[in-house]
Amino acid sequence: MTSSSPGKDQHLSGEPTDIHDAGLAEVLHHAVREAKKRLSAVAAAVYLLDEGRGELRLALAAGSQLSLYTMPGRMGLDGYGASARALRSGKAAVLVDPDPADPGQKHVLPYPYVALSAPVIAGDQRFGALTVLCLEDRGSCRPADGLALVEIGDKLAKALTMLVKDGITVAADPMPMLIPPESATDVCGCTAGWGVQGVPGSAGTSMMYPLRRLSVLLNRATTVDEVVRAAQYCMMDPLRAQALVLATASEGRLWVLGHSGASSGMVRSIHGARVEDRIPAAEAFRGRPLYMSADSSPSADPLPVDEPRTEVYLPLIGNGQLLDLPVVESGRVVGVCCLTFSGPHSCPPEERALLGMMAGMLGAAVELNQQQRAVAECLQRFLLPSRLSHLPQLATTARYRPATVTPKVGGDWYDVIKLADDRAVLVVGDVEGHAMESSAVMGQVRTAVASYATEGHRPAAVIDRTGRLLIGLDTGLTATCCVVALDTSDHTVEVALAGHPAPLVRRPDGSVYALEAPANVPLGVCAPGPYQGCEHTFEAGSVLMLYTDGLVGWDAADPEARAQALLGSESPGATPDLEQLADEVIAEVSAPQQRRDDAVLLLALYEGTQGADRPHVGSLHIQRRDLRGVRTARAFVHDQLDSWGLDDLSEALELAASEMVTNALIHAGSDVDVRLRAFPDHVRLEVRDSDSNPPVPSPLSLSEEDNAEAEHGRGMLIVEALAEMWNSSPNGQGKTVSLNLPISPH
Numbered sequence: 001m002t003s004s005s006p007g008k009d010q011h012l013s014g015e016p017t018d019i020h021d022a023g024l025a026e027v028l029h030h031a032v033r034e035a036k037k038r039l040s041a042v043a044a045a046v047y048l049l050d051e052g053r054g055e056l057r058l059a060l061a062a063g064s065q066l067s068l069y070t071m072p073g074r075m076g077l078d079g080y081g082a083s084a085r086a087l088r089s090g091k092a093a094v095l096v097d098p099d100p101a102d103p104g105q106k107h108v109l110p111y112p113y114v115a116l117s118a119p120v121i122a123g124d125q126r127f128g129a130l131t132v133l134c135l136e137d138r139g140s141c142r143p144a145d146g147l148a149l150v151e152i153g154d155k156l157a158k159a160l161t162m163l164v165k166d167g168i169t170v171a172a173d174p175m176p177m178l179i180p181p182e183s184a185t186d187v188c189g190c191t192a193g194w195g196v197q198g199v200p201g202s203a204g205t206s207m208m209y210p211l212r213r214l215s216v217l218l219n220r221a222t223t224v225d226e227v228v229r230a231a232q233y234c235m236m237d238p239l240r241a242q243a244l245v246l247a248t249a250s251e252g253r254l255w256v257l258g259h260s261g262a263s264s265g266m267v268r269s270i271h272g273a274r275v276e277d278r279i280p281a282a283e284a285f286r287g288r289p290l291y292m293s294a295d296s297s298p299s300a301d302p303l304p305v306d307e308p309r310t311e312v313y314l315p316l317i318g319n320g321q322l323l324d325l326p327v328v329e330s331g332r333v334v335g336v337c338c339l340t341f342s343g344p345h346s347c348p349p350e351e352r353a354l355l356g357m358m359a360g361m362l363g364a365a366v367e368l369n370q371q372q373r374a375v376a377e378c379l380q381r382f383l384l385p386s387r388l389s390h391l392p393q394l395a396t397t398a399r400y401r402p403a404t405v406t407p408k409v410g411g412d413w414y415d416v417i418k419l420a421d422d423r424a425v426l427v428v429g430d431v432e433g434h435a436m437e438s439s440a441v442m443g444q445v446r447t448a449v450a451s452y453a454t455e456g457h458r459p460a461a462v463i464d465r466t467g468r469l470l471i472g473l474d475t476g477l478t479a480t481c482c483v484v485a486l487d488t489s490d491h492t493v494e495v496a497l498a499g500h501p502a503p504l505v506r507r508p509d510g511s512v513y514a515l516e517a518p519a520n521v522p523l524g525v526c527a528p529g530p531y532q533g534c535e536h537t538f539e540a541g542s543v544l545m546l547y548t549d550g551l552v553g554w555d556a557a558d559p560e561a562r563a564q565a566l567l568g569s570e571s572p573g574a575t576p577d578l579e580q581l582a583d584e585v586i587a588e589v590s591a592p593q594q595r596r597d598d599a600v601l602l603l604a605l606y607e608g609t610q611g612a613d614r615p616h617v618g619s620l621h622i623q624r625r626d627l628r629g630v631r632t633a634r635a636f637v638h639d640q641l642d643s644w645g646l647d648d649l650s651e652a653l654e655l656a657a658s659e660m661v662t663n664a665l666i667h668a669g670s671d672v673d674v675r676l677r678a679f680p681d682h683v684r685l686e687v688r689d690s691d692s693n694p695p696v697p698s699p700l701s702l703s704e705e706d707n708a709e710a711e712h713g714r715g716m717l718i719v720e721a722l723a724e725m726w727n728s729s730p731n732g733q734g735k736t737v738s739l740n741l742p743i744s745p746h
Contacts, residue, residue, distance in 0.1 A: 062179035065204030228258030316363030459496035540608025
């Protein structure tokens with residue numbers, strides 16, 4: 001902002017004797033003071049065109065601290081804001097709400113003030129706009145307010161015209177000048193519960209402290225947990241809230257990112273709710289903050305009549321900006337912040353302005369964390385195997401859970417390598433660290449292990465060659481690895497370890513033991529001698545478990561004992577459901593506070609080669625975009641069941657396979673694997689694809705609109721009706737949808 005020429009009288013704190021003898025700063029200050037005083041406003045400001053005359057910039061503002069920081073620093077000339085509309089139209093403009101709240105709702109305006117603007121125009125000279133913020137309890141501005149502000153704006157325009165004639169450039173600088181409250185009687189200058197009462201500016205200054213602390217902590221946060229802790233320290237605690245919940249949305253549903261305090265009731269009502277539901281959190285995600293009492297909110301826990309509660313739901317804006325628009329575009333909302341207060345909580349305008357700015361900061365932090373995690377998970381997705389190799393006598397499944405304490409990529413991996421003559425190699429490994437370098441090394445090591453195993457080398461030779469290769473790459477990183485070669489024809493397994501936990505075996509009777517082998521040194525470390533392995537045998541019906549140390553917990557006192565407890569959790573007897581067992585094991589490490597490291601689980605069920613109870617197995621691979629894939633799947637199921645003498649189950653399983661394959665081809669857009677297994681008492685159908693999102697059965701509705709939106713979920717209703725049990729199990733590269741149908745005794 002260009003000031004007056006030397007010699008001009010400049011007094012920012014006082015009103016000039018003659019406004020026409022003042023500099024630009026004094027002229028603006030005089031207009032702002034008059035507007036603020038005559039309209040009893042919380043704040044007043046002048047927006048001027050920038051030197052390029054392409055946008056409006058905040059030039060000078062006066063008022064309470066919180067209201068000043070809610071004012072946009074710049075806005076486009078075609079924007080919705082009152083200042084831009086006043087300049088465009090040449091008339092007074094009010095910021096109105098295009099989506100009025102329902103009757104009876106309180107404190108629903110995203111912007112806790114009424115904004116009124118007047119143009120600052122003199123003839124063909126267009127300077128900008130004069131804007132005031134008034135308390136929302138005044139409702140819409142009175143006509144007299146608009147006339148008064150237009151009068152002040154006209155006087156300001158004339159004064160600015162005189163400055164232009166004196167050769168002074170009238171334009172806004174990149175940063176505005178801010179004038180703090182001038183007296184203790186300023187409107188909204190003191191908010192109860194903040195600062196020292198009766199001391200001018202104390203409340204506003206005190207309220208700015210947690211805001212700035214939140215900014216610092218969020219700049220340092222690298223995980224959602226750290227974002228939640230920052231929100232608890234700077235938002236929940238200073239406002240004396242009982243509970244805090246942060247949630248985001250994915251696939252049309254709300255998911256809780258983290259929570260603190262007495263938040264169980266709110267978490268239950270939010271987690272998994274559809275964004276179209278008429279619940280407060282979903283409405284806030286659509287762009288409208290809500291401040292409501294517990295008796296009008298379905299998420300509150302039941303409370304005695306004498307213990308009222310107030311709940312606040314704030315949309316988190318992805319770009320971190322507190323807009324002066326009444327309703328935020330839903331596409332820009334990345335999450336919701338929910339707060340619970342014990343008893344009535346009035347949430348005065350200054351406090352809601354503070355909450356709005358904090359919500360903007362949290363939105364930016366949540367969006368950044370989501371972007372980083374999406375990149376990490378995408379990279380990890382393409383580094384893990386797209387599908388597990390299939391052997392008739394060996395059923396396999398895998399799970400991968402990334403760490404939650406860091407958005408960076410880990411170095412854990414798994415693999416199942418099919419060899420000739422009914423042999424397979426199972427691999428699990430872990431590269432140290434959580435960085436892009438770890439993933440890059442992981443990709444190299446995984447490729448090397450698979451190559452050496454495919455060439456026919458024994459497990460000890462595989463890790464020996466891979467270790468020498470990693471040393472030669474000179475990455476500076478090490479990796480642990482477990483390689484198990486299994487021959488399904490003679491019940492033998494050979495194990496080789498490179499500083500990795502030994503695999504575990506669960507016998508059919510439920511007992512668990514480790515497949516011991518020399519520990520050796522990790523890959524990338526110069527070994528004192530050749531790597532050593534060890535041979536074992538194990539019986540049909542046994543389950544083999546390979547895992548990384550993230551599965552058992554970073555602080556486990558006895559990792560092997562914990563791993564054995566996880567594998568031995570299922571009761572002995574019947575043939576285990578491998579997918580269900582994997583879900584049960586991985587569920588133990590799914591809590592965010594436990595996932596301090598990536599966790600990989602690889603399970604293999606050795607079904608044996610002899611005996612009447614040997615399962616019948618069949619598999620089918622369907623390529624993406626195969627228009628005849630569903631028909632082929634139905635024929636495959638029909639032919640397999642007919643050859644096994646189970647044609648009485650054919651109709652139900654053909655229908656289920658048709659719906660499951662259709663769902664996979666449409667939503668996953670990937671190749672699809674179909675596997676059919678017949679056990680003595682049931683038949684199992686598995687459909688695997690590369691989309692980790694679970695299929696959600698969509699209930700029938702009387703609404704045609706709801707039915708149209710949920711059309712693709714109808715097939716899973718059929719599956720749900722047919723199956724004794726169906727399940728969706730995600731892994732690192734997709735998911736397996738499976739169902740069991742009982743075989744009726746003859």
